[in-house]
Amino acid sequence: MPSLTAVILLGRDPLSLFSPEVCAAPATEWRFLARRFVLVNEPATIERVLASHAERYGRNPMSNRMLRTVLGDGMLTSEGEVWRAQREQVAPVFRRERLAQMSDVVTARVEAMLDAWEAARRRDDPVDVSRAMSRLALESVAGALFSIEMGTRADALLDAMDELGRRLARPRVLDALARPSATSRRAVRGPGGALRRLVASMVRERAADRHPPADLLTDLVAGAGAGGAGEAQVVDQVLTMLVAGHETTAVALAWAWHLLAAHPDSEARLHAEVDAALGGRLPAHADMARLPYTKAVLEETLRLYPPAIAISRLALVPDDVGPRGVRPGDLVMLSAYATQRNPALWAEPLRFQPERFVEGAPPRYGYVPFGAGTRACVGRGFAMMEAMLVLAALAGRYRLERCGEQPVEATGRLSLRPREPIRMRVRARARA
């Protein structure tokens, strides 16, 4: 049995918890000192915890406290009325008609990246696909939601995120038990502070703008009032959207390129679809309905490599979940990674096979890369749109080829990232 103690005490990769046996079991229990952790891994129970009986569960106070040190009281960490008000303010931004407007921002960012890649292709330089996708996703979300050109700030923000990731990847016993230790809080304070200062400068620029664009940032600034606590709240919200909105999509795209390079049949089918639908031009929102295989490639990537490997909830009251039920104080874990590799739900679960999403719908609550229920990902529609546009635009012009034969391993620290950045060569390709 993979040991939670080894993850917490020895710093073993959290991914080691989700062995093939754990992925196949309907539930698994771990203990760490006095705390019980229950992983639930069947659709009915997942539905119960996240949707129909969600009021019986709260956010995981341990991970939440750590996240709060950096993200404050943004939508990812807030609860109750604060969360409800934030969600009501943000959700309309992601409505269908607004997504269509935002798609142009994404396409413009992709176009700029394609130009840079053309230079790399000519020189035969490998590109760091992980970093390129992070930058692209960050610029897309900043541009689409907040009308911000990140420019050189993109690298500063990504560097601070990477540093934060490295520091948070070292688990500490006290963090797992109760509250972040002073050492842990100090560790995140440096890069966390850099992130907050960067975002605060963007918020102040907007507050001083006499002709602000009509977007979410302007709404947030207008709603918060000047300076002090008001500004801090806006920083919490903007930082939360930037962080939640770029790392996940970027990681999914990096895995998609890796998987496509390893599966030439899927790559060929993607190329054929993109060529038929776009005929060499860049994709727009209206093209999305004609790119079902492109969508399936992403869905299958998110099945095998869900960026959010697991989410957790604190049981507030007793509930009939897992083989022995849960008691208040137990932590209930739900893992998209484990559930989406559960052989009881998926035929040949380890095989990359986008066709399964073309041929049928995934099992309800057996496919949860965006979570589910009231706290499901608010940016899901945007993420899928953005990733489809990026995939179609790039695949319309290039193939990405692996550099070397080293296997690319996944790590479960923070998000389900490749252990080392994915580097690939850009190759021109003839259109079908």
Ligand code: HEM
């Ligand atoms: C492939 C990309 C993405 C994945 C896999 C993903 C995954 C998730 C998951 C699993 C949750 C639920 C967490 C929980 O229940 O504890 C979540 C929540 C959230 N996501 Fe995403 N996400 C993605 C993209 C985005 C984007 C693009 C944005 C914003 C632009 C975003 C913003 C958020 C926010 C604000 C929440 C908190 C929602 C709430 O608690 O009400 N995400 N995401």
